[in-house]
Amino acid sequence: MPKPQGLCIDISGVLHEGGEVVTGAREAIAKVREAGVPCRFLTNTSRKPSRAVLDQLRELGFEVDEKEVLTAPAAVARYVKARKLKAWLLVHPDIEEEFEPASFSDADAVVVCDAGERFDYRRLDQAFALLMEGAPLLAVGMNRYFKASDGLHLDAGPFIRALEYAAGVEATIIGKPGEVMFQEACDSMGLAPGDCLMIGDDVEADIGGARKAGLQAALVKTGKYQESDGARAAELGAGVFDDIAAVASHWLKVQ
Structure with a gap:
């Protein structure tokens, strides 16, 4: 697959677990920022309004703009x-x-x-x-x-x-795995779905939904990941990585 030009990143289970930052997640996002790559943070979380999701990310040390957060x-x-x-x-x-x-x-x-x-x-x-x-x-x-x-x-x-x-x-x-939110995220970055990579911990909502919408996808072994999810991710044509730091490291080396 071609090197992605933009990233769609799930929040819960990828950037933090139960309010605790996933090891290496802050550094991974910082590297992506340094590379000048646009990001959108997608979440199906429906117990918090958008403003609370944004506030939590900032409190956890992630530099995120309001327009980058898309909640279902x-x-x-x-x-x-x-x-x-x-x-x-x-x-x-x-x-x-x-x-x-x-x-x-x-x-x-x-x-x-x-x-x-x-x-x-x-x-x-x-x-x-x-x-x-x-x-x-x-x-x-x-x-x-x-x-x-x-x-x-x-x-x-x-x-x-x-x-x-x-x-x-x-x-x-409307949210994941529906195509609407994925398309909205790609459109907001001015990119085609095939030029974007979705990083998530839910093999069906994040990975299955992204692939159906035409995005590339990477499943991380944090959050709700289960061992049986690896085979399903392979069927969907997605990579499997230990965490978002591993995804960023691999992706930034892809030429």
Whole structure:
């Protein structure tokens, strides 16, 4: 594959794990900056608004500009606004500020992100009712689980699948592994997807999604990586590296 001209980098599991910086991650980003390579930081994290994601990166010592951070909830909000939809939200309370929520009686679309404790029967049943009336199902991503300091936890994917099955609909995925966010990231750097490299720890959302969108991809063995993911990454035509520092070291030597 040709040397990538831009990088798309997952945040949680690649740059930090549970709020602790991955060894060598700060130095890797600094080397990329020195090389003058544009970056976009992509995350499906849907328990923090965009401003909080940016603040955390800066607190962890990463020099990041606001325009470089692309969060899936913000991408969903832009999608909803562009289509003049009135969204009923099944999301975490901390990210409601990204949206202009509609009441249940006025809504004509359903938005599902990682809602945490809000994934209860009443709210899931309300979402189901709207879907049965024809409302589209818009989702942040299909991540099966995420890794926190105390281990793995269910993400939004399993609940989205349940709603799809119950209502006989297919969700429109705006975040990873959907193509929308990857394309948005590449466009914002003025690059074609084939000229960009996605670095992530989720073999399906990051690597599978990136490859489908036409990007090159590198899977790192940090974050949620599992040993069985290596074979899947190979099937997808992606490289496998110990961490982002290893990716940067390899990539900066590619001529």
